[in-house]
Amino acid sequence: MNDDAIVALYWQRDESAITVTQEKYNAYLMKIARNILNDTEDSEESVNDTYLAAWESMPPQKPTVLSTYLGKLTRRISISMFRKRNAAKRQGSEFALSISEVEEIMTDHANPEKELEASHLGELLNAFLCSLKPDERNSFIGRYYYMDSLKDVAGYCGMTEGKAKTVLFRTRQKLKEYLTKEGYEL
Amino acid sequence: MKQELFFNAMDYIDDDMIEAVDILRTKKKSGVNRAWIRRASAAAGVCIILGGLFAANRFGNSKLHPESDGSDHEMMAQGTDGLSGSGDTGALGVTIPKTEISIKPNSSADLLAFFIYEGKMYVQYEWIYDHPELAGKYVGTATGNIDCFTSKKEYEDFAGSVSGDFYTVNGFDPSFMLCMKYDDGSVSIYVNDNGLTLLKGSDLFEDRLHLSGNYSEAEYQTRHDWVNSLGNIKTLSGEAADVLENFITELNKGNFMYTDDVPLEDGQNNIYDLEIYHLFFRMSNGMTVHLRLYDGGYVRYAALIPVCVKMDVSAFDALVDLLQ
Known part of the structure; x- marks a missing residue:
């Protein structure tokens, strides 16, 4: 299913939107979350929160590039999660390394x-x-x-x-x- | 803390810049197949970037046309007798048309690492890590200024999606192959196919790639294994030497044809449905001649996607039997 059709499902408040999104973008979003959290369980939670955020934000949002939109949500949620939880547990994450570089x-x-x-x-x-x-x-x-x-x-x-x-x-x-x-x- | 502010601020950068990188990172697969995947994607009709040809201009027009919409990819034979591209290679062979370059936001254009020299586009073929001597004379410096934000006036010699000095490749025709070299001794090979005319297999495999007598071993991988990056690459034993030599001999005798002209059966959409093996000739100079084998005796060099060789089926099958 193309992105326009998926976004349309969100706008129609059709709950299959989340299933379709999950099928198409789960691996992509997990990669973003893992880079930040370095933890599979936390990453899964972050990606699930992403689906919820997508459901709550569309409408009114109508992203033209769904992958970038979802990726942005995952990034925000994962960074927020990283900050709330014990950073020491994730010393090896790419986010931790990125922080040290800047x-x-x-x-x-x-x-x-x-x-x-x-x-x-x-x-x-x-x-x-x-x-x-x-x-x-x-x-x-x-x-x-x-x-x-x-x-x-x-x-x-x-x-x-x-x-x-x-x-x-x-x-x-x-x-x-x-x-x-x-x-x-x- | 300011570092956190920085990462929050990164959230505000323009979506088109993020999308351009997203295209790069999501299309590119890890592992040894990276370059091949890029080229295969381009050829599988996806040709989002490299479209069309200079049909009106035929030979001699070296100008690249960034204003092209890149929406189509067609090929036609060139020559005085106007070959049709119907599969009959004719006496003059097949010519890979010059490509138009169109890089637009949301396209897969950025997938290709390339630069332009003498009006031709040199596309990255492979990395070689332990043969710095391959790099010859300095030719020029690519500016790396092309991406989806580039205006058409910037599509000119030395422009490209990668930056750095480029060189001839020792022992190879610079109109076909150039390279970039790096401080760590690695060399990145770039191949140009624009305007290349090929009649017999030997035009490519001997005249340009110097295959016969210069490979140290041959390896192979099934189509399924290659597609899924499983890494089960096997080496052909010495007992296969005769079969392999005969394969190369017949490959050199075979005629080139356009990939699009390979006959398909019902239910087959493109040549990839015929693909059975990947064959890798490891050359003594560090390069790899990567061949893709298709049922029916069709063989394609991985860097020249638009064309393939139709070779003697018995020599082809003899090798395939060994691989099986």
Whole structure:
């Protein structure tokens, strides 16, 4: 079933929408959740919460690309779950590794009063990402949005793992410079 | 904490950028079949990206047309006698048309790692990790600037979806094959098929790939095993040497034809329904000549999806019997 038809089922309040979504996207969403939670049971819970969130949000939402929409829900739910639960249990997750990588540009001691809202920082990130070459942008989003492993990122970006590491390192440094120039206090 | 703010902020980046990466990561499979899957997808009529040909321009037009909608993939024979593409290769062989490139959001375009040189598109074929000597003379530097956000004026020589210096491949025709090399000694091979005209199997397997006498071993895998990335790759024993040599001899004698012209029976949708084995010739220079075998004696080089060779069935079956 194509995505438009699935979204239509949600709008018709037809409960088979969830079954169909599960059949088509469960593996895809589990991958996103596992990258963050590094735990099958928690990931299953996160993906189940995603189906519930999809049911509750459509309507009014009518996503044009269902996979991205669902992936975004899973990502949010999984990050939220990660924060609520014992982080020590998941030291090996790609999310934990991703956090440690951005520590070099985002320190903990910033003045909370001066912190920009996530949406504002998101706007800056958008502008920054648009300025990058495609392989830089794709690897950055792969690593820090999807939390994919370096090996996976390198694979689908058509580069070696070593090159992916270098590209990500340079991109993080560029981001640091960019945010500083834009007046974002690090 | 600010790190958490960063990951929250990533939630606000544009969907089209996320979707572009999503296409990359979901279409690409892990394991050794990665490059083949990309090419197979493109050829299985899915040709979302590489569509059409310069029918009006025939030979000599090296300009790529990014404005194409990439919605169709057709091929036609070229030459003075106007070959029809009906399966009769004629005296001039079959010509793989130049491809138009159209990369749009929500397409699978980003699946291909490629760059453009002299108006031709070189597509990634395989990674080689332990033969840095394959890389020859420096040819140019790919900018890696093409993706779904790229305007058509940027589709020009040295543009592509990957960036980096590219080189000739020692011992190989640069109009057919180029490579990129990396600090860790690995080499990535890129193959161009645009405008390539092939008559006999030897035009490809000997003149361009130098197969005879240069492979160190042959391995094979069933279609089912390959599709499911099960990794059960077996080595052909030395006892198969004669059969293998005869297979190559007959492969070289066989005529090229368009893949779309391979006859199908009722219930078969495309050539993939005929696929039975994958055969890998491990070359002494580190490369792999990957052949796909189809029931009825059809053989395809994995980097040249639009065409295949129809070879002598008895030599083909003799090898298949061994694999079974």
